Amino acid sequence: MPTEKNEPEIKRKYVYSFGGERNEGRSDMRNLLGGKGANLAEMASLGINVPPGFTVTTEACVRFFNSSHQFPLGMWEEVEEHLKNLEAHLGKQLGNRSNPLLVSVRSGARVSMPGMMDTVLNLGLNQETVEGLAEKTEDEWFAYDCYRRFIAMFGNVVLGIPGDKFEEVIHKKKTQRKIQDDTAITAKDLKAIIGQFKTIVRKAIHKEFPDDPVDQLRMSIEAVFKSWNTDRARAYRRMNNIPGDWGTAVTVQAMVFGNMGQTSATGVAFTRNPATGEKKFYGEYMVNAQGEDVVAGIRTPNPIHKLEQDMPEVYETLTRVYKKLESHYRDMQDLEFTVENGQLFLLQTRSGKRTAPAAIKVALDMVSEGLISKQEAVMRVPAGQLDQIFHPMIDPSAKVKVLAKGLGASPGAATGKVVFTPEHAQSMADKKERVILVRVETSPEDIHGMNVSQGILTAKGGMTSHAAVVARAMGKPCVSGCGALEVDLKKRKCKLGGVEIKEFDSITLDGSTGKVIQGAVPLIRPRLTSSFTRLMSWAGEVRRLEIRANADTPHDALVARDFGAQGIGLCRTEHMFFDEERIFLVRKMIVASKEETRNEALKKLLPIQRGDFTEIFKVMNGLPVTIRLLDPPLHEFLPNSAAEVKNLARQMKVSPAALAKKIETMKEANPMLGHRGCRLGITFPEIYRMQVQAIMEAACKLAKKGKNPLPEIMIPLVGHVAEFCFVRDHIVEVAEQVKQKMGVELPYKIGTMIELPRAAITADEIAREADFFSFGTNDLTQTGFGLSRDDAGSFLPHYLDLGLLKEDPFVSLDQDGLGQLVRLAVEKGRSVRPDLHLGVCGEHGGDPASIGFFHQLGLHYVSCSPFRVPTAILAAAQAAIENP
């Protein structure tokens, strides 16, 4: 039986002051104090005016969750003590009628999760203190405005009452009074509104609204803790790979008021333009308002430069502060500020989120300004976002309605009218209409339809499904495996997360995030800049990993080379056959019962393959090209429909029934574990022999013309060294024949994929025979985890929800498990052949976290899709900087 694992509770320091007499935090304490708490303390140290307060640590939050929502021992007493100090410092008391202290209670995680967690403002108000506040400020309107805000916010955040119930009351009042602007509501109105708010609360919780400010504070801290685990916050963390066990800090801070009339204001600003990176102060503010008003869009805020006219002194101070902060933090900052009666307070500073183009521009500008080094600039651009630069993207300012979410199978965004068949896609395209092809899943017959579509959406299939692979090869956005999609082909409509979408309705796909959006949303296409080129060249200087590309066509190879790829790491010969004409020959070859029929098909395929390789070698002249021998997903190549079977049978001169029967016998229970890879090359050596002949004839012919082709022939799905040797011997035989026939001495390498656990375990035996290893981490993940990528959709999202897995192992390599298998293979391989050439050609080759791991293993290269090459270059550079 398992043992109990509750550790004894130890008394720790849970609360840290800032901005008052004591300043206990620093910006490097963000793990404990959250970004907000740490930076408030840091700003205070810099002499910047922040309202004083204190922060309850993230550790307290974690303990709160680990002990059934109880505050940890001593935490509350510390809060009370810090509150007392704050009251003493400000000369105000929470709940004191004549001189009431009001505070805000805000969340703050290690990393910014904007808008995901909760905040309570104006805490401390009740019927008594609101009157005191009115008297003290001589501003009844202001006091009651604060009070109605507080009740609504506390009611929503702490008591769980839907916010629109409160908004409705205000809306009604405004309608009744025929006014537009909140500020036109009178103090009398506000009092009436407050009465109605309290009624709403009473009805909802069957109790009075809590009047005791200390109760209010305790309840608010609890509520902010709990907001760490709302569905919304969890979903955000999942999307951004933020661990669920970090917890949030809670910052309690004296209120300052932007809603004290025309000399008060509230605003947000960026020290540079977060969309473009332009070095220009950027932001907006609102006079006589609290922060929430800016976000809620009740009034249109003013652009920040207008503040220079409205409040020239404040603007001057703000300018001095933002410059100080940017040069202190050496990064573009995102600020929140409040002006209370002409006095500027900073409420928050953090690194500003920015688009990829902005990140590049800011980083490069800061190098020019001498603020940061080149290496720091390289570290500043998130590698994972870099491909934003190449794909059309949804205008970040657009409001979108997400209908459903699938797998982001091929990046970029696309907008178009929904069609359900390739034929309709074609006929619409003929009319110059932009369409999105929506299918349960695609098959090779859909290729022409996919080709004329803007994007592809499928209900089934994973990241390696036909739709995903073809879409990526075509550079088209694709969302696959969208479980919430139900297609009704007959009625030409579908449901997307419950919403009915008819043929020719517009939708928008975001193939980077997997989102399916209603209607046509504006897209923007970023352009490559000279900044990008400069950043890439700096990255190139520091990285140790070579970057190659996965490319199956001369066009892909060209794109990859232009992006700086140093070779082709994976040329998938089966992808060369997706073409309609060629697939017929492949089918013929696959279903052939007689060697004769197979050889006939192979004979026709030979010149086609030779042509493919010739073009690729030309493009990649002088760089290595790793060609994987045929690894057919048999079921994807077999004809599906009766019509296709009939057609193939006619051309093969066999009866459709006999052919259908043959196809039936070839269906596999588990195609992923079936007759594929080198298993095919072993049962039918003539297929690989044809391919090697095509490769070597192409290479030798070019070599004769003075070109420098560097073929690396790769054997797929080797599990046992005997398989490798068998195929290798065939390759050598054919290659030597071709060389002799053509009279050329051409070096070539023969290596293997390491994509089965058994290959990894016996890597030493295989390394004795192979010139290189290329880790196929996709299949290694599937077999090592026993997890079919195409089927994982029924449980993997649930695993991520439950936190059983931190990340989808098909997106980022499972370093703790399968990474160890890769490490073992590297060690075993090197133990017998220290100069063994090692690379990765799975999807993980384009994932920054995985690239960091491969760098640490000391591999020679990673290979990824052409558009991921810059991402991989940058990630490799960042890895080299982090682990020199």
Place this chain on the structure above:
Amino acid sequence: MPTEKNEPEIKRKYVYSFGGERNEGRSDMRNLLGGKGANLAEMASLGINVPPGFTVTTEACVRFFNSSHQFPLGMWEEVEEHLKNLEAHLGKQLGNRSNPLLVSVRSGARVSMPGMMDTVLNLGLNQETVEGLAEKTEDEWFAYDCYRRFIAMFGNVVLGIPGDKFEEVIHKKKTQRKIQDDTAITAKDLKAIIGQFKTIVRKAIHKEFPDDPVDQLRMSIEAVFKSWNTDRARAYRRMNNIPGDWGTAVTVQAMVFGNMGQTSATGVAFTRNPATGEKKFYGEYMVNAQGEDVVAGIRTPNPIHKLEQDMPEVYETLTRVYKKLESHYRDMQDLEFTVENGQLFLLQTRSGKRTAPAAIKVALDMVSEGLISKQEAVMRVPAGQLDQIFHPMIDPSAKVKVLAKGLGASPGAATGKVVFTPEHAQSMADKKERVILVRVETSPEDIHGMNVSQGILTAKGGMTSHAAVVARAMGKPCVSGCGALEVDLKKRKCKLGGVEIKEFDSITLDGSTGKVIQGAVPLIRPRLTSSFTRLMSWAGEVRRLEIRANADTPHDALVARDFGAQGIGLCRTEHMFFDEERIFLVRKMIVASKEETRNEALKKLLPIQRGDFTEIFKVMNGLPVTIRLLDPPLHEFLPNSAAEVKNLARQMKVSPAALAKKIETMKEANPMLGHRGCRLGITFPEIYRMQVQAIMEAACKLAKKGKNPLPEIMIPLVGHVAEFCFVRDHIVEVAEQVKQKMGVELPYKIGTMIELPRAAITADEIAREADFFSFGTNDLTQTGFGLSRDDAGSFLPHYLDLGLLKEDPFVSLDQDGLGQLVRLAVEKGRSVRPDLHLGVCGEHGGDPASIGFFHQLGLHYVSCSPFRVPTAILAAAQAAIENP
């Protein structure tokens, strides 16, 4: 490019003498000299009369194959030198007209491969020497009989001419002369026959028959070398796991003649009865014949005891010799002898092949006789054959026609009339007819048909297919995955390897070897003897591994306990649902869209499961019972036919279309890597909670009655420790609730299968949480090798043919690859929990070679099917003796 790997040829000793003036071999040199050569030398040392000769080593044979069929350097010169010595010793010369030496040229591998390789007798004859032999022996008939035998044998073996061409000539001559017996042919006839034989050879090879005896010898040695690689020999090696790179030795030996008249004879004998083990000299002989005649069955040989009357002195000598050999070799011997003019020569001795019952009896008798020790007796019975004792077997003396071969999926033999549907099986069974159910593949609807059949034959499906699993559970013979079977359900017939079999035709299945045999073949059922019991008790004394059984029903548990199982290592709860009534509930549970519907089904399953567990705990009182929580092969549980869907839909009160759609969405691309095992228990925790409740309620109730149930709850398909913890926490919660409710303090364990490579790699993390590991080597083989057992049929046999794999990894654990993964998991697991309990519950748990490996890893137990328990006990004992 791969490097060349030809090692330089070194001069070695390739030829060893025996029986003459020099005797260079010993019985322990069988790897070099083959069994025959080594034992001839050994017999000569013992003073037993063997015709002198010499042996060319197996090493020479291996080098012959490695250098394109060239004799290794110096070998032929050694042969010539040894031949010269032999001639000098015997005073005869090869090719000398007046005193010709005749020799035999025989194969001899390390282990006996009876009848698989070639032999040439009477070598040295030509037109001159045959006349010399006739003159010297004064027996023209004898000399020409030898000559015609030689031409036919050399023609067949060395020149590749079909033997029936020669037999035809003799047959014609006998018809023409109206005689029956070969010996009635006259010398004149023989000369005419020889003329015709030479014509046959001339026509076939377009050359004269080679007359030079030295050419004859060289060609014969080559031919015997080559016979190592005939299809027949390779097939035999594959079936018996004999490596292809051992090669055969060639023994060249002076001829002695059993065909020199009435004082000559030839015979074969066993020192004890090889079928029963009875201690009685056993064999047969033929007067005036050569060895081949005994085998060919031309005349009926005499039983050996008749020799006492025919040749009393020879019999006395033979008796002395066989006793000497048996006590020298301390094992039952299989002898070949020839009597030439009243003088006895031994031509061969080797350990006699025997049935499992004979092996047991001989071993036990020899212990009583003081010949061998108990431990040697344990080593003498091949563990892999032990299950012969329990299953009906095909009478070894019966002649059979094998139509096809599939997988030996459930052992034992069965005979019956072919039926193609479960309904026909039932109606035939109602008429008391014995039937064999022949299906493309079976599904749960076939259960009743399987239940009334003698055996099951399927075209598709592997060792874990529905048919195989259910048949083993039922203890019925089954041949599955028989690719040569084509079923035509409509016409009620099938083809088996080209032969048409109609409904109600009889066939016989051998579920141990996978053979499908035409007609009804006599079966015998061995009985358990007291010898067996005694052997088991000796085995029990030495073994270190515990043996448990895989049992899903109280009946299986009882069988296992009777055979000495020390617990249940695997109770597969999904097998408890194959029953027709229950499967409905399981289907309902699986396809339920609402938790409500699922809970309804679970509620009904609870008492059924509780009942199952109660009975099993009762049977296994005091012994551990490892229960694996549901690991459903979803596709096997889903309804297949429209009728079934309709039926289920009606009972679930949903539309058949909706249900069919739901089922369609549940179909998986790769079910082996899909939503199964603990993944189901994580997405639907209520299923496992029901099972744990049933287990604990059953156990607690028995504990209250003073019984001692020892439940061990096992979580399937864990890949990540987080999965284990999640399910474990649910188990603990339910188990503690039940214990509290029933007021019983009952110990229980929670462990996991290690059946995914990732689980093996992270075994240390899992071991921190789990009480025990049970290696599921079936699935570990599938995932580690990336090999679906159900699909491997299309290439695995080819791999075995090519020698890429030595053995089917599903039959015997791949020790070099997956075994290393098991070893890694054991080491990692023990590193954090030295007392971790470790077992195996895959099919390999019953495979002797794998058991030896598990013993060496120091595991605690293996678990296998009930009828394999004695095999496992014996194999564990043998492993302990070999590696104490």
